[in-house]
Amino acid sequence: MLKWLRQLGAKKASASDTSRGRAVFVRGKYDSAQTTLENRRHWINADHLSANSAISADVRRTLRSRTRYEVANNSYAKGIVLTLANYVVGTGPRLQMLTDDPAVNRVIEKEFTRWAKAVGLAHKLRTMRIGQCESGECFGLLATNPRVSAPVQLDVRLIEADQVATPWPVARRDANVVDGIILDEFGNPVAYSILRRHPGDSSALRMSGAEFDMLPADSVIHLFRAERPGQNRGVPEVTSSLSLFATLRRYTLAVLASAEQAALPSGVIYTDAPADAEAAGVEPMDSVEMDRGTWLTMPFGWKIGQLKAEQPTTVYGDFKHEVINEIARCLNMPFNIAAGNSSGYNYASGRLDHQAFFKAIRIDQAYLGDMVLDRVFKAWIDEAVLIEGYLPQVVRTLDVDLPHQWFWDGFEHVDPAKEANAQATRLASKTTTLAAEYAKAGLDWESELRQRAREEALMRELGLSESASTSQPESSDEIVEEDEEELEEAVT
Known part of the structure; x- marks a missing residue:
């Protein structure tokens, strides 16, 4: 009774406050912000840690070891990681200089390609991309290597994330030190502490991890993906799906064990x-x-x-399909590439699924160009200009501007004839350029045109002519109609 009277008084008071013109606050709430008996266990591990605190050295060490173990023992994990590196790096990037002097461009491109082949740059880039996916990050040290068979003896020495750490004798309470990375007041890396031996190496145990080198940031390339503001170290890209890999293997082994047991005369x-x-x-x-x-x-x-042999069940394949699809989603990879199986795909559905994946690949390639290749090219130029007579004199000035870009392997079209017709239509309507079309294939348009001119000159010299019986390209209306039919089929 008393509770009812107090509520009644409160209602009258609020009504009087409204009539007097006082502010009335409406308090709303989100269902997801409520903690109930049903969702308490689900959100029990949610925290308010910062980006660097959430991925502490111990957390990253555990994630790295588990991811490496799963990749080493799970064929799907191994294939996904290798496929991603092959798609991103391919056979390696190609340099195109964009200065106003064609002769200078050709000399720099030729000598840089020669050096890149000598140090195995493409292979090291694939290793770095594997390390980023598997360990969350990879480091490259720019150092001199006298064994490089090129005039510029610069080399990129790769080390794992485990070697970049603050040694235990050094105080770790400095706010500007994030597990081996020394930051300035603006958050920029200025130096890295590199252990001389890998912590997992047997020789490192005898040295107690005390021996390390402090290298300037200009000599260290740090490849990782920051997913939160203020994040300075990386975590494996398959962290969110790591438990699914284990689930997939356990389910497969359980189905196999059940089938074997039922197949025996038991x-x-x-x-x-x-x-x-x-x-x-x-x-x-x-x-x-x-x-x-x-x-x-x-x-x-x-x-x-x-006992009845009830394994494998009819849903075994469907379960694997869904798990692999969920695993590959964190990498923007379609199912048919992750599973190596395109049996349920048609032409249009394959194109739709690959659009997001190819866009992610282009973003990765641009990131590699900005964070790795541009720094490697700058270090190579700084060393090359010191060699007398190696590069043209105009390049050896201090204020020289060397604009350039990187070409990567293009993506093969599933229907080359249709792509060729579409390309011819774009060129005829002047909605594209030869440079753009060659760039899609990962080729330098100037080099290709020069090669084409040499081929035509040799054909004229030998009295050869191109076949005049080339098929005419399809009309744009036919291409549009076929695309609409395929898209409708994919959606259906």
């Missing part, structure tokens, strides 16, 4: 006779080994019931 001996009936005595819970393909004789009054 069963249960039982009798329908009453307890006081005449039947041979059998020791309860006794086990008898049987050979495959043999006939059995049962004790008097007893029968054998064989």
